[in-house]
Amino acid sequence: MASLSSPLRICRGILREIRAIKGPEYKQSLAYNYVLDQFRKNQITGERYCRAQEEALHASHSYLCLLTSTRQHIALYDMYHGKGQRDTEEMAGIVGLRLPTQPGGKGWEK
Amino acid sequence: MLRNLVRFHNCLGHAFSPPTVCPRGQMFKLLSVKSYSTITERKKFYEDVSISHGEGGMFEINLDRRKLKTPGGKLFTAPNEALAIAVANEWDTQKDILKFYSMHMTTLCNTALDNPTFRSKDQMITAALKYLETDTICYRVEEPPSLVELQNNEWDPVLNWIEDRYNVVIGSSTSILGPEIPQATMDTFRQHLGSYNFWSLTGLEYVITQLKSVVLAFALIDKHITVEQAVLLSRLEEEFQIGHWGNVEWAHDVDLYELRSRTAAGALFVHFSSESSTVKRKLMQD
Numbered sequence: 001m002a003s004l005s006s007p008l009r010i011c012r013g014i015l016r017e018i019r020a021i022k023g024p025e026y027k028q029s030l031a032y033n034y035v036l037d038q039f040r041k042n043q044i045t046g047e048r049y050c051r052a053q054e055e056a057l058h059a060s061h062s063y064l065c066l067l068t069s070t071r072q073h074i075a076l077y078d079m080y081h082g083k084g085q086r087d088t089e090e091m092a093g094i095v096g097l098r099l100p101t102q103p104g105g106k107g108w109e110k
Numbered sequence: 111m112l113r114n115l116v117r118f119h120n121c122l123g124h125a126f127s128p129p130t131v132c133p134r135g136q137m138f139k140l141l142s143v144k145s146y147s148t149i150t151e152r153k154k155f156y157e158d159v160s161i162s163h164g165e166g167g168m169f170e171i172n173l174d175r176r177k178l179k180t181p182g183g184k185l186f187t188a189p190n191e192a193l194a195i196a197v198a199n200e201w202d203t204q205k206d207i208l209k210f211y212s213m214h215m216t217t218l219c220n221t222a223l224d225n226p227t228f229r230s231k232d233q234m235i236t237a238a239l240k241y242l243e244t245d246t247i248c249y250r251v252e253e254p255p256s257l258v259e260l261q262n263n264e265w266d267p268v269l270n271w272i273e274d275r276y277n278v279v280i281g282s283s284t285s286i287l288g289p290e291i292p293q294a295t296m297d298t299f300r301q302h303l304g305s306y307n308f309w310s311l312t313g314l315e316y317v318i319t320q321l322k323s324v325v326l327a328f329a330l331i332d333k334h335i336t337v338e339q340a341v342l343l344s345r346l347e348e349e350f351q352i353g354h355w356g357n358v359e360w361a362h363d364v365d366l367y368e369l370r371s372r373t374a375a376g377a378l379f380v381h382f383s384s385e386s387s388t389v390k391r392k393l394m395q396d
Contacts, residue, residue: 066374
């Protein structure tokens with residue numbers, strides 16, 4: 001199947017996502033240091049075709065996909081997902097009514 | 111009346127225990143004493159997330175000073191650093207309100223740790239292989255011709271790849287019953303799945319369930335295709351219809367991103383659970 005994109009692009013993508021999540025102090029986050037560490041470690045290899053490098057590349061691509069798709073999903077969810085119903089007291093309050101109180105409890109309540 | 115008060119106090123007491131989170135994100139509102147459960151959100155109650163070494167080389171997640179626990183009450187432990195960091199990052203991503211539906215790695219770890227339905231490896235393998243009989247890749251349509259062509263172009267290469275790689279016969283079919291999977295194929299796959307440990311198997315079964323296809327799941331886990339490609343192939347007919355009739359953002363895109371994030375989480379989970387990394391230093395030859 002089609003080849004993966006370059007490590008540099010994936011690394012930049014992941015770091016951009018982390019920055020989007022954390023804000024200004026993203027360089028102190030756990031994920032930032034770990035990701036950079038992993039990319040550096042896997043850079044150096046004597047072999048022309050290194051399986052571990054391919055695997056690490058695939059894993060990093062998957063992680064980038066996870067971060068971007070989670071962010072996009074949350075954005076759409078917040079925009080479109082139903083907010084749920086208000087509880088009955090609030091709803092009554094909107095039209096200026098109050099719920100009746102029965103000090104003895106309703107028939108079926110213990 | 112008194113009984114209600116007692117129940118109220120029990121409810122409060124439970125809510126203030128060290129963070130136990132339910133994977134599906136149901137948290138009882140702190141002050142509600144209704145007879146039905148009110149599902150509302152949980153506010154973010156911590157500032158920092160960090161990981162620490164626990165016993166036996168496992169990693170634990172710390173939210174401020176408290177240790178993260180699974181919904182079953184166990185201490186949350188991850189077998190390696192990569193997984194721990196992925197989970198910690200999920201918790202770190204949350205702002206103001208905790209959105210448990212977006213924390214897929216945490217959910218997977220909780221399932222693997224708690225095993226709430228008490229499944230054994232064999233049960234999981236059987237459940238996973240059941241998807242092979244109704245594998246998405248094997249179900250072909252007969253018309254419209256452009257969809258038939260699309261299916262052949264996109265799905266046949268993956269099918270050929272898996273038949274080569276595992277030395278099995280699967281085949282595709284246009285009948286309503288689907289392809290006839292020979293027993294030898296099932297045995298080969300069963301043996302292959304048996305070689306994964308329990309955690310990896312949890313992740314793998316999750317990916318199969320999400321993609322609705324054993325073939326695609328294997329292609330993804332064996333790193334033959336990327337997550338985006340796997341999701342695209344799984345939703346091939348939907349994408350075809352979208353191309354024809356148009357895209358509906360609040361349905362198609364939501365599904366797409368959710369499927370992508372779940373599949374990516376599953377693939378990463380399997381990768382982290384089954385890898386072991388060592389650094390071999392080569393001696394420089396003079």
